[in-house]
Amino acid sequence: MDFIDLSAQQKLIRDKIQKRINxxxxxxxxxxxxxxxxxxxxxxxxxGVSHCISCSSGTDALIIPLMAKGIGPGDAVITxxxxxxxxxxxxxxxxxxxxxxxxxxxxxxINPDGLEEAYDKAILEGLTPKAIISVxxxxxxARYRLxxxxxxxxxxxxxxDAAQGFGGKIKNSKACTxxxxxxxxxxxxxxxxxxxxxxxxxTNNNELAEKMRSIRxxxxxxDKYDNIRLGLNGRLDTLQAAILIEKLAIFDSxxxxxxxIAEIYSSNLSSNYIKPYIPNKYFSSWAQYSIVFNNDEQxxxxxxxxxxxxxxxxxxxxxxxxxxKVFNYxxxxxxxxxxxxxxxNRILSLPMHPYLKKNKxxxxxxxxxxxxx
Ligand SMILES: Cc1ncc(COP(=O)(O)O)c(C=O)c1O
Numbered sequence: 001m002d003f004i005d006l007s008a009q010q011k012l013i014r015d016k017i018q019k020r021i022n023x024x025x026x027x028x029x030x031x032x033x034x035x036x037x038x039x040x041x042x043x044x045x046x047x048g049v050s051h052c053i054s055c056s057s058g059t060d061a062l063i064i065p066l067m068a069k070g071i072g073p074g075d076a077v078i079t080x081x082x083x084x085x086x087x088x089x090x091x092x093x094x095x096x097x098x099x100x101x102x103x104x105x106x107x108x109x110i111n112p113d114g115l116e117e118a119y120d121k122a123i124l125e126g127l128t129p130k131a132i133i134s135v136x137x138x139x140x141x142a143r144y145r146l147x148x149x150x151x152x153x154x155x156x157x158x159x160x161d162a163a164q165g166f167g168g169k170i171k172n173s174k175a176c177t178x179x180x181x182x183x184x185x186x187x188x189x190x191x192x193x194x195x196x197x198x199x200x201x202x203t204n205n206n207e208l209a210e211k212m213r214s215i216r217x218x219x220x221x222x223d224k225y226d227n228i229r230l231g232l233n234g235r236l237d238t239l240q241a242a243i244l245i246e247k248l249a250i251f252d253s254x255x256x257x258x259x260x261i262a263e264i265y266s267s268n269l270s271s272n273y274i275k276p277y278i279p280n281k282y283f284s285s286w287a288q289y290s291i292v293f294n295n296d297e298q299x300x301x302x303x304x305x306x307x308x309x310x311x312x313x314x315x316x317x318x319x320x321x322x323x324x325k326v327f328n329y330x331x332x333x334x335x336x337x338x339x340x341x342x343x344x345n346r347i348l349s350l351p352m353h354p355y356l357k358k359n360k361x362x363x364x365x366x367x368x369x370x371x372x373x
Pocket of ligand 1 (some may be wrong): 186199
């Protein structure tokens with residue numbers, strides 16, 4: 001059994017993907033070929049924003065907007081303490097300081113109640129708070145009504161890290177529309193995953209869009225040999241774009257399937273486990289289906305049981321960001337963000353993909369429910 005089965009999807013659309021790849025091999029425009037612009041147009045209208053800028057990874061999709069905003073040494077960027085390293089790494093890479101916030105234990109997303117304290121901490125340290133990076137963890141959008149309110153009040157730039165969130169919604173608004181700029185990842189295991197690295201940036205801001213397009217290719221101006229700012233080699237490959245066009249075409253049907261699978265888990269797993277909480281009018285793209293145990297030992301026992309039954313599982317994330325060695329220099333300690341720390345010790349993600357067969361899912365559920373805890 002696979003944690004994420006990419007081959008089932010490939011079987012379904014392999015001919016179409018092969019055709020798209022062949023077209024790229026025929027025209028030979030491997031860098032910034034027509035498929036890159038076709039994908040950007042399609043993503044832009046899917047999400048419902050004025051600009052989509054494809055790029056080389058979800059990490060570059062975060063660093064490019066921060067560069068466009070000129071964020072650097074002396075600046076503070078507030079973010080969640082429970083995410084993948086890339087969310088905070090991009091802040092530090094630019095010489096700015098990450099200031100962490102705790103999460104809601106129910107949704108694992110940043111708790112906006114902590115924003116004020118983080119803001120004050122930045123001021124106290126002599127930093128200038130410039131931005132918030134919120135994360136739509138495991139596919140569920142963060143609590144944007146409150147985050148946005150705080151960002152506007154303090155004139156902070158809001159960057160939505162929807163690396164895992166593409167396809168999520170709050171009411172009728174799609175993920176990747178909640179930030180001043182929003183970003184996503186096309187890493188293969190993501191809800192909209194390619195066959196390699198890739199990412200995209202979304203915004204309605206014309207000026208920032210122009211800057212970000214320039215940063216994506218070495219800070220180009222009138223042409224690629226006129227360089228007006230520092231930039232990156234941050235382009236999406238034409239081949240990846242060609243593949244993603246076909247994957248986007250079936251994405252909505254896969255979202256429905258992911259939701260059905262999540263529903264089966266939630267209604268059949270024993271009430272001994274805390275199951276994902278989806279707030280009213282929120283929709284998750286179910287990048288992960290994660291349960292939480294009532295104590296640390298239960299998780300260890302469950303992992304052993306799953307392993308002995310050849311059922312894969314993953315811990316996202318074992319170490320919260322504020323306790324990662326790389327951020328020791330920031331001076332955080334155990335106890336600073338109790339929810340992130342407790343969830344790190346008790347969370348477990350189960351196999352989740354649109355093509356998880358009913359008999360396999362029943363096997364996972366029965367195995368977990370058989371554990372006496
Ligand atoms: C929340 C979050 N942000 C950023 C990234 C970075 O994306 P990529 O791996 O495409 O660089 C990831 C990828 O795992 C992620 O989960």
